[in-house]
Amino acid sequence: MLPRIVVGCLLVAATVAVHAMGLSLLLRALLKTHALPPTRFWPITWLLVRVAWFLIFIHLLEISIWAFFYLGSGCLPNTEAAFYFSGVTYATVGYGDLVLPLPWRLIAPVEGLTGILMCGLSTGVFFVIVNRLFIGRYNLRTS
Numbered sequence: 006m007l008p009r010i011v012v013g014c015l016l017v018a019a020t021v022a023v024h025a026m027g028l029s030l031l032l033r034a035l036l037k038t039h040a041l042p043p044t045r046f047w048p049i050t051w052l053l054v055r056v057a058w059f060l061i062f063i064h065l066l067e068i069s070i071w072a073f074f075y076l077g078s079g080c081l082p083n084t085e086a087a088f089y090f091s092g093v094t095y096a097t098v099g100y101g102d103l104v105l106p107l108p109w110r111l112i113a114p115v116e117g118l119t120g121i122l123m124c125g126l127s128t129g130v131f132f133v134i135v136n137r138l139f140i141g142r143y144n145l146r147t148s
Contacts, residue, residue: 009108013115016074020067024123027063028130031056035134049138056134060127067123068095071116080105095120 035056072084072091081087081103090103094116105113 009112012074013112016071016112017115017119019070020119020123023066023070024063024126027059027066028126031059031063031130052138053131053135056131060131064095064120064123064127067120068092071095075105078109080109091116096124097121 068088068091071094072087075081075091076084076087081090086103090105090113092098093100094113097117097120099117104110
């Protein structure tokens with residue numbers, strides 16, 4: 006039991022590290038390229054689409070970490086099953102059509118909780134960006 010808890014902790018740590026790196030890159034890029042926030046519809050829309058794509062890409066990398074673990078440890082039979090299970094678990098969809106072997110079953114809720122936290126963090130960052138766009142637009146109109 007203890008080795009599985011350690012594996013779960015390591016997977017969580019790897020997931021958080023990937024997310025932190027991704028958000029760091031995203032925020033650094035936004036700070037460099039958008040000194041003044043765009044004020045027109047299409048530039049704002051394009052910025053938000055690119056941010057959404059990047060955040061989804063980060064989540065896909067994190068899902069991959071878990072999927073490769075499931076595949077490498079023999080928990081799931083093939084790559085498709087590993088990525089599918091990891092994706093529905095991380096996103097907390099949890100269809101239940103695939104399950105882990107009994108010794109590893111408790112690691113799935115850990116992935117689900119990690120996915121909730123990372124999605125919440127992405128939501129917070131997305132909100133900050135939208136808030137910054139709104140405040141930047143408001144400040145330009147009142148100046």
